Amino acid sequence: MPPRVAPPENTDSVFFVHPSEGPNSVTVTPSLNGSNYLAWNRSMRRALGAKNKLAFVDGSMPIPDFDDLNRQAWERCNHLIHSWIINSVSDPIAQTLVFHENCIDVWLDLQERFPKVDRIRIANLRTSINNLKQGSKSVLDYFTEMKMLWEELNSHRPVPSCTCAHQCRCAAMRDARNFRLEDQVIQFLTGLNNEFAVAKTQILLMDPLPSINKVYSLIVQEDSNNQSLISVDDDSNVLVNASDVRKPQYRGKGSANGKNSNRVCTYCGRNGHTVEFCYAKHGHPNVNKGNASTKAYNDNATAPRFANSVTEVGNSSSSTGLSQEKYDQLISLLQQANLVPSAPSSNPASTSNSVSVSSVVHDGHSPHDASSAGQYLPEDDWFG
Numbered sequence: 001m002p003p004r005v006a007p008p009e010n011t012d013s014v015f016f017v018h019p020s021e022g023p024n025s026v027t028v029t030p031s032l033n034g035s036n037y038l039a040w041n042r043s044m045r046r047a048l049g050a051k052n053k054l055a056f057v058d059g060s061m062p063i064p065d066f067d068d069l070n071r072q073a074w075e076r077c078n079h080l081i082h083s084w085i086i087n088s089v090s091d092p093i094a095q096t097l098v099f100h101e102n103c104i105d106v107w108l109d110l111q112e113r114f115p116k117v118d119r120i121r122i123a124n125l126r127t128s129i130n131n132l133k134q135g136s137k138s139v140l141d142y143f144t145e146m147k148m149l150w151e152e153l154n155s156h157r158p159v160p161s162c163t164c165a166h167q168c169r170c171a172a173m174r175d176a177r178n179f180r181l182e183d184q185v186i187q188f189l190t191g192l193n194n195e196f197a198v199a200k201t202q203i204l205l206m207d208p209l210p211s212i213n214k215v216y217s218l219i220v221q222e223d224s225n226n227q228s229l230i231s232v233d234d235d236s237n238v239l240v241n242a243s244d245v246r247k248p249q250y251r252g253k254g255s256a257n258g259k260n261s262n263r264v265c266t267y268c269g270r271n272g273h274t275v276e277f278c279y280a281k282h283g284h285p286n287v288n289k290g291n292a293s294t295k296a297y298n299d300n301a302t303a304p305r306f307a308n309s310v311t312e313v314g315n316s317s318s319s320t321g322l323s324q325e326k327y328d329q330l331i332s333l334l335q336q337a338n339l340v341p342s343a344p345s346s347n348p349a350s351t352s353n354s355v356s357v358s359s360v361v362h363d364g365h366s367p368h369d370a371s372s373a374g375q376y377l378p379e380d381d382w383f384g
Helices: 037-050 071-086 091-095 103-113 119-131 139-156 172-190 194-204 212-246 292-298 324-336
Strands: 310-312 356-358
Touching (some): 037 139
């Protein structure tokens, strides 16, 4: 029986195991579930490489013979790696691996079971990438989803590299990698919303085209700028709305507050006004002799809201304070203004009690035209 030797203390040796290492020291997430073998394989190789144990599964180190002095150290490392792999796969898959003795057998079993090239998955990835749009997602969520799809596609279809003994010096392989990166940038910009149209055009016109990460940084800055502009517009709208609320509301002439309102006159029974503004009771401030209906109301009308609603023109110079010549000129001017109808006779005595002139109301407003359509003049002619 060969002598037993302690594990080597050289930390660079593949047989070195730190005292803190155990079966649960390495776990890869997400666990292997069958559809993520390529991603899991890359993660597991990375974890084993960090522990300097990748040679146990890639076939680069043969299994020592039983009489080899390193057999004991190899057994220890083999059991650790086997446990690390079991803990990094799903339970159904783990149950099919527990009876393997060597970790390299476990590794080869998984490699053979799950195909390395899945053309159906490649087709689905390309379709997902082409159909991916930002929509309601944020720029970060959209970029992350796009990046994950591209990384998985690259794992299925990596960019080839020259493996010849004498490496070629042409730029063919470099151009192939650059084309792949440009495709990612173009696809990312194509799926962005229209609010980034200007930024997309500017980036596509750059020569050379920036990397995908640099493009993402530029789009994030543009998005922050757009959000700040939207915030300023919202604040401006709030200020405008607040000023509109404080602005007094005036009812213009002929507004809908007339006949369509809920006010009912207790004197005439009509809608649209109250008894204080009833023409039938108080008369209309504008008196037109040619309008018989208005005259009928004004025969019994009193206008308490007007200081000088009617001025009677008499035939006596002492009552008017005007000479005959001045009186004739006044009548002529009033007739031209359609305030007084033409009289058949110019004798002031015959018109002393038949002609009346509506004067300016006490609050300074001019009288309205009495020839408005309808039996009653608009209620808005009342001031108060």
